[in-house]
Amino acid sequence: MKSDILIIVEHWNGQVDGITYQILTKGRELADSIGAGLAVLILGHGLEETVSVLKNKGMDEIFVIDNPALAQAGPEVQSQVIAEAVRRLGPRLVLIGYTIIGMELTPAIATKLGITPMTNCVKVELADGAFVVTRPLFDGTLHAKIVLEEKGPSLVALQRGATPAAELPSKQASVEPIQLDIGAIPARSQFLGFVEDPVTGADITKAEVIVSVGRGIADKEKIATVEQLADALGGMLACSRPLVDLGWLPRERQVGASGKSVAPKVYIACGISGASQHLSGMTESQRIIAINKDANAPIFQVAHYGVVGDLFEIVPALTEEAKKSK
Numbered sequence: 001m002k003s004d005i006l007i008i009v010e011h012w013n014g015q016v017d018g019i020t021y022q023i024l025t026k027g028r029e030l031a032d033s034i035g036a037g038l039a040v041l042i043l044g045h046g047l048e049e050t051v052s053v054l055k056n057k058g059m060d061e062i063f064v065i066d067n068p069a070l071a072q073a074g075p076e077v078q079s080q081v082i083a084e085a086v087r088r089l090g091p092r093l094v095l096i097g098y099t100i101i102g103m104e105l106t107p108a109i110a111t112k113l114g115i116t117p118m119t120n121c122v123k124v125e126l127a128d129g130a131f132v133v134t135r136p137l138f139d140g141t142l143h144a145k146i147v148l149e150e151k152g153p154s155l156v157a158l159q160r161g162a163t164p165a166a167e168l169p170s171k172q173a174s175v176e177p178i179q180l181d182i183g184a185i186p187a188r189s190q191f192l193g194f195v196e197d198p199v200t201g202a203d204i205t206k207a208e209v210i211v212s213v214g215r216g217i218a219d220k221e222k223i224a225t226v227e228q229l230a231d232a233l234g235g236m237l238a239c240s241r242p243l244v245d246l247g248w249l250p251r252e253r254q255v256g257a258s259g260k261s262v263a264p265k266v267y268i269a270c271g272i273s274g275a276s277q278h279l280s281g282m283t284e285s286q287r288i289i290a291i292n293k294d295a296n297a298p299i300f301q302v303a304h305y306g307v308v309g310d311l312f313e314i315v316p317a318l319t320e321e322a323k324k325s326k
């Protein structure tokens with residue numbers, strides 16, 4: 001059976017990124033619906049560990065491009081390699097994570113293939129045999145549904161958390177190397193080293209309870225109102241990006257596409273509208289509670305519980321309740 005759906009695996013230091021399991025789950029579902037196979041593409045160097053981790057995770061084929069030149073290759077080379085692999089394999093649909101890495105790779109792959117990429121997607125589904133993607137517009141206040149024409153392979157970059165990772169059928173995938181002359185690919189940039197993001201204070205990725213504050217707070221001095229709820233719940237304070245841009249909170253507290261991805265037991269969003277860039281960092285939270293005075297705020301679309309109201313009334317009341325039950 002031909003693999004009409006191809007997943008680009010994201011991995012680092014032998015660890016497969018969670019987004020790969022999310023798009024694998026979606027890829028399996030779509031492949032089953034069209035009666036096609038599901039393949040993944042892994043590139044890098046020294047990939048035995050990564051291949052063995054993925055081997056029984058529900059795909060039919062694993063294509064591997066293992067080359068010392070890819071150990072530290074940047075997007076210039078990686079996009080060329082992926083484009084060439086897609087040309088050779090001829091899938092109908094290529095799924096990639098819309099992560100920091102995917103954001104850089106996707107347009108570059110598309111340019112090389114002469115196709116239009118669908119970036120920042122929150123959904124991909126089948127309708128009347130065609131792939132249809134959903135993309136947020138205007139900070140998530142509108143969503144566009146786009147039917148893919150399939151004049152070549154379709155390249156879809158899915159946001160983190162757009163689709164949940166599920167248990168996949170345990171089947172042994174076949175593993176096939178792809179040989180490419182990677183040394184011949186010109187690169188104008190050079191990898192000099194990896195600089196770990198310094199965790200100077202709070203590490204919100206470790207918190208079980210996060211109380212997150214957004215622009216609805218309106219005043220730096222009032223952040224304490226939300227911080228008190230975080231303290232009363234034994235949780236950590238986080239925030240949306242505008243508060244970091246304003247210099248009100250440090251970057252290590254920022255949740256979202258250009259901040260941290262978090263998955264606590266409880267995430268309470270206070271005065272946060274729910275722009276796609278924020279959602280992509282927190283939708284994996286087990287319970288999401290949103291407090292917002294706008295009943296149409298997109299955050300309510302992902303919230304398990306929502307309170308439409310003024311955070312300056314709701315948050316102190318919750319803090320009092322939390323203190324009582326301590």
Ligand SMILES: Cc1cc2nc3c(=O)[nH]c(=O)nc-3n(C[C@H](O)[C@H](O)[C@H](O)COP(=O)(O)OP(=O)(O)OC[C@H]3O[C@@H](n4cnc5c(N)ncnc54)[C@H](O)[C@@H]3O)c2cc1C
Nearest residue numbers: 214215216240241256257258259271272273278293294311
């Ligand atoms: C490339 C790029 C990367 C980005 N990365 C990130 C990222 O990592 N993280 C991130 O968060 N954003 C990111 N953004 C910004 C993002 O697009 C939004 O602008 C941002 O998330 C909005 O933050 P907010 O929800 O706090 O503010 P707003 O969108 O202004 O929403 C404020 C909300 O507060 C509500 N509100 C106001 N007053 C009250 C009140 N008294 N009580 C209750 N509710 C009230 C309003 O109804 C509104 O919904 C990025 C943008 C770009 C272009």
